[in-house]
Amino acid sequence: MKKYLSLALAAAMAFSLAACGATGTSAPAGNAADSTPAASTPADAAPAEGGEAGAATGTLNVGGIGPLTGGVAVYGLATMQGAEIAVEEINALGGLQFELDFKDDTGVAETAVNAYNTLKDSADVIYGTTTTDPCINVAAETFNDRFFQLTPSASSTAVTEGRDNVFQMCFTDPNQGASAADYVKDNNLGESIGIIYNNADAYSTGLRDAFVARAAEIGLNVVEEQAFPDDNTPDFSAQLNALAAANVDLLFMPIYYTPAYNIVNQAQAQGFAPKYFGCDGMDGILDIEGMNPDLVEGLMLMTPFNASATDAATTSFVEKYQAAYDGLPNQFAADGYDAMWALYYAANAAGIDADNMSHEDICEALIATFTSGDFSVDGLTGSGMTWSAKGEISKDPVAVRIENGVYVTM
Amino acid sequence: MLQRIKTMRSSTRSNLVTYGIVLGFYAAVQLLNAAGLLSSAFIGQLVPICAYVMLAISLNLTVGFLGELSLGHAGFMSIGAFSGVSFWMATQGRIPAWLGVLCALVIGAVCAGIFGLLIGVPVLRLEGDYLAIVTLAFGQIIVNVINALYIGIDARGLHISLKDAASLNLAEDGKVIINGAMGITNIPKASTFTLGIVLVVLTLAVVLNLIHSRAGRAITAIRDNEIAAQSIGINLTKYKLMAFIISAVFAGVAGVLYALNFTSLVSRRFDYNTSITILMFVVLGGMGSIRGSIIAAAALTVLPELMRSFGMESYRMLIYAIVLIAMMLFNSAPAAIEWRKKTAQKLQGVWAAHKKPAGTGSGKGAA
Incomplete structure (x- = not known):
């Protein structure tokens, strides 16, 4: 009995340790000095022109949630790293500053709610979560507490259903x-x-x-x-x-x-x-x-994203991503990158004063902007992206074919 | 009053201490919360802590007192959660909320108990490793069956399918309750910390009373020596099943409590990792020690979240594992036990010397 128990517990430890293998480093992305925001930022149809500091001021605390450890860590890390690159570029512009605090949820709803509870005392908006089931739970909390929430990759309709404050950067299933x-x-x-x-x-x-x-x-x-x-x-x-x-x-x-x-x-x-x-x-x-x-x-x-595309925005993103984290960015990283820029444009369009506005006011202002109809964002994962009042994104799906080991748009 | 405490049986006194810990924790949390001293993160964990404490106490009954290793405790939790919450969802707006919660808890308990009986009858004929493996398999089967289960309700009644939501053939006004791998979504939350503590105390009352009863002594006798127990006329099947089913029932109740604290419920949450986690609470708290289970469950639930606040975000799961190993060693390695004994003796010595400063020095001698 005892022998068996120690075996079982040893296995449990091995599991926990294996889960840690994927622990991410949150090293700052690239070097701010050699980033070229004007060329690399997605052009924007909203009032704030890409590259110029807009009407928003202060520091916006973005509370991020996603799996950094566990079986689905690869997706959480990608959404965090893509967002970090965008934050680096945004902060280099001057004007509105972003402060991204990304918490690990291990892909489990209970942990995601814990992470949200840790964040909610300091955050202005919530970015995440990466996976669907935790996102449904966090969305219910942000809806009650009135936080604006933008998820890069939780694609179920149950995430946004009946909640005006939750928006998706990805297609719904x-x-x-x-x-x-x-x-x-x-x-x-x-x-x-x-x-x-x-x-x-x-x-x-x-x-x-x-x-x-x-x-x-x-x-x-x-x-x-x-x-x-x-x-x-x-x-x-x-x-x-x-x-x-x-x-x-x-x-x-x-x-x-x-x-x-x-x-x-x-x-x-x-x-x-x-x-x-x-x-x-x-x-x-x-x-x-x-x-x-x-x-x-x-x-x-x-x-929605093709890392081997040759447009300026994609090549610049891929270059910075590779320099900071090694490896090609996937669509999760691209969605994360676009999510930060969408938040930035919306904050500028709404004239957010991040230091003096409560998260409730920021939430209402951002909801109004995102659903206003004339707000659209050009990013890595689509151009002219708009959001419906339900929080679902509208962008064109793109199909690619793999030819000679690279994506070719069909 | 003091006299009564002094003359009561040691087991009764020990039980009172256990109740005291739970109620003291409740009072402390309420006081600190009223004073605004608790972080949102901690408040959010109170209900899960209660659920895990219940799970640890109930598993301790099987592992610590009956002496059978069960690796499928999360399966019973899952059955309780899904049956109770399905009822809660189906009756939304039709019966008062308090009645809905009460019925959900009862249904969760009954369903988990029935499965405890169904699993227990064949499985308890096995012993040791074999029993552990069968319960492990049971837990995984439950996860996979619920993953493929679709249940909907409309005016004509319940519809069940194992294929997909479309084949439920629901009427216009119908709604899907369990949607396969998506599980149950948009659950109106109903669990509160007070409800959690009430359930923990209820679990404690049943388990502690059982342990100190005739049946409880029969159960521990089976653990210590099955053949000897049988030879004096103890009905093995009856007492094994009793412990196993009571354990399953409270796992089911804990499942309902846990599920009603979240907006969605997916069966993946109750895989073998969760079973192992609960077993870990029991082993760390000491098998056969109810108080230990309570403290271990609460401490190990809070620990990973606590580490966030010390700036160890990236490494917290690694540190969690290391802390677990360290605690296991401290608890059961022979060298650590030796060291603990010595330290305890030293402390006793210091205490005795302190108590009798003008004494003969016999207290110091003990050190």
């Missing part, structure tokens, strides 16, 4: 699933469509549900659906056999890139070669260590 179906239909990408998704993941099931509903509406032929329970599932042969037996020629994969790569890999080994179509969670597949780019040649995905 239904929105993206439906546009994926439209895209497949409009471009005639497949005759018999198969779906493989993670049925224990809210993001994946949300996209799958929307895709299936839309497919039925517009007459897409979904012939086979397969599910798996865990992103660390090692073997997909049963699912792949079923999909191959149904003669699937386009496989829709509303899943994250790690299982997606395993699926593509095992499909090739089985001699099953459909066309692949993924969503924004697929972004990052090219950064997997030791991956074989030949396997994903021709894979299509919908992503």
Whole structure:
């Protein structure tokens, strides 16, 4: 008994330690002196012109929440690091200053609420959280306490539903699933469509549900659906056999890139070669260590951000990101970067006096600005982005195809 | 009064101290809160602390007193949480809130208890490692089943599906209660610290009374030697099941309390990590020590959040793990126990010398 217990507890410790492996450094991004805000800031249609200090004054305390440790730390770190680069640029402009205090929530709702409670005594606005379930809980709190909240990546509609103070920087799941179906239909990408998704993941099931509903509406032929329970599932042969037996020629994969790569890999080994179509969670597949780019040649995905794009804003961001953190930024980082700039433009448009206004007043002023209709933001993840009164973003989905190991816009 | 305390049985006195700790904590929090001395972060943790304390006490019954290692405690918590909260969501606006909470707690308790019975009957025939592994599997099965479960309600009644929300075929006015992997969202919060403390005291009352009863002595006899217990006519199955089901019932109640403190509920929250965390509270607090479980659960819940305020944001989970190892060693390593004994003797010596300054010096001799 005792022996077993010590074994179990040792395992528990190993888990906690493994979770710490991903602990992030919050080193300041790049060097403020060599950043070139005028060229790199996204051009803006709002009253404040990019590069100039606007009407807002003081220091805006941004309380950030996201997973910096645990299984989903990679997403939280990306949203934090993308935001840090934007904050660096914003503060170099003079005028309104941003102070980002980012707290770890380990991707768990309880911890996220704790992190929010820690932040709420000092923050003016809340940035986050990165993942959906914690975000729903924090959103309920910010709604009651009247904090303005902008999430870079929590994509469920349950996040914004019934709360006027919560805004999203990313597509909602239904929105993206439906546009994926439209895209497949409009471009005639497949005759018999198969779906493989993670049925224990809210993001994946949300996209799958929307895709299936839309497919039925517009007459897409979904012939086979397969599910798996865990992103660390090692073997997909049963699912792949079923999909191959149904003669699937386009496989829709509303899943994250790690299982997606395993699926593509095992499909090739089985001699099953459909066309692949993924969503924004697929972004990052090219950064997997030791991956074989030949396997994903021709894979299509919908992503708002393309790190290999050649426009000035993207190249400048990618350069700064690589200098500060090594590795290519993914769409989470880009959403984080855009979120900070959106906050900055909105604060300027609303004439926020960050030092003297209460968080309730800032919240009301920012809500009015974000939903005003003439407020739009050009960023890395889209141009002319606007927000509805529900808090959902409107931007054009972009589909890319992987050719020779880089994204090519379709 | 003092005389009565002196003459009462030592177990009764020890129980009173345990109740005193809980009620003292409640009083202290209320006083400090009224004075505005508590941080929002700490206030936000009060309900989870109560839930974890209940879980630790109830698991201690299985692990510490019955002597069976259960790694599926979070599964019972999950069943309680989902059944209770489903009821709470389904009856929103139809019955008064207090009645809704009460019924949710009762339903959570009953459902967890039924599963305790269903799992307990076959599983308690196993021993040691085998039992631990089966309970671990049970916990994971619950997580996966609820992940795939869709429940909705409309005028025609409850609809259940294992496929997706669309196949519930809800009427226009219907609403989805459990939405698969999304779980339950937009739960109106109902848990309060006072409710939490009431439930903790209730758990304590049941568990402490059980332990000091005839049944409790039978349970500990089974732990100490099954064959001996059987030979004197103790019904093994009955007492094992009793401990296991009571443990499950309070895990279910704690699950409802926990869930009603948050806006959303997902089954992933109750995976084996949570079971191990609860087991850790019990082991750290000392198996068979209810008071230890209470203190360990409260301390280990607050600890990671406390470390945020000391500027250790990035390293807090690492430090948490190190602190755990250090505490385990301090608690049970032979060298640490030896050292603790010596220190305690020294302190006693100092105390005795201090008490009798004009004494013969016998107190000093003890050091």
